Amino acid sequence: MHEHVLEFITARRSIRRFTGGPVSREKLEIVLQAAMAAPSANDRQPWRFLIITEKEKIVSLCKAHPYAGFGVDAGAVIILFGRKEGVKWFDQDMAAATQNLLLAVAHLGLGATWCGIDDSRQAKIQGLVNLPHDQYAFALIPIGIPAEEKAARTQYDEQKVHWERY
Numbered sequence: 001m002h003e004h005v006l007e008f009i010t011a012r013r014s015i016r017r018f019t020g021g022p023v024s025r026e027k028l029e030i031v032l033q034a035a036m037a038a039p040s041a042n043d044r045q046p047w048r049f050l051i052i053t054e055k056e057k058i059v060s061l062c063k064a065h066p067y068a069g070f071g072v073d074a075g076a077v078i079i080l081f082g083r084k085e086g087v088k089w090f091d092q093d094m095a096a097a098t099q100n101l102l103l104a105v106a107h108l109g110l111g112a113t114w115c116g117i118d119d120s121r122q123a124k125i126q127g128l129v130n131l132p133h134d135q136y137a138f139a140l141i142p143i144g145i146p147a148e149e150k151a152a153r154t155q156y157d158e159q160k161v162h163w164e165r166y
């Protein structure tokens with residue numbers, strides 16, 4: 001059993017090369033279900049999702065982000081966003097949803113990479129997709145049919161583990 005859980009989790013890698021093929025609506029809906037299954041402080045679930053499958057928009061979004069240019073051949077881009085103001089655990093909740101989403105992507109045989117969106121990139125990304133300023137764009141995730149393979153690995157490091165005491 002423990003081998004299966006590690007197999008599942010370590011299969012997720014950041015995939016940055018795509019064939020250009022489409023990603024089905026059915027698979028995107030599964031991925032969204034996985035994201036919304038994430039834990040959330042006080043079960044507040046601040047996450048919202050914008051799904052873009054139009055080629056031109058995918059290209060402009062990926063080019064607008066300094067480290068997402070590789071995503072121009074993705075079949076979809078998902079932007080995780082939400083109202084951040086007054087939501088104490090916003091970042092943690094959003095990160096949990098993002099990771100769930102990425103695990104589902106990998107399990108479905110698709111590829112994706114988490115591209116963070118910080119304060120300095122808000123206006124540009126919000127502007128491109130008409131997000132109001134009170135909706136914080138948390139991550140941009142190009143998703144596509146993988147055109148590269150990466151080995152599963154845990155990066156387990158004993159030095160980072162403190163059993164019982166520091």
Ligand SMILES: Cc1cc2nc3c(=O)[nH]c(=O)nc-3n(C[C@H](O)[C@H](O)[C@H](O)COP(=O)(O)O)c2cc1C
Binds near residue numbers: 012013016067068116
């Ligand atoms: C918060 C966050 C922001 C990231 N931003 C980017 C990004 O802008 N562009 C990118 O190519 N990868 C980005 N990554 C992916 C990391 O580079 C990647 O997860 C890391 O190198 C480990 O590789 P792996 O995902 O294959 O395990 C980001 C990851 C996280 C968690």
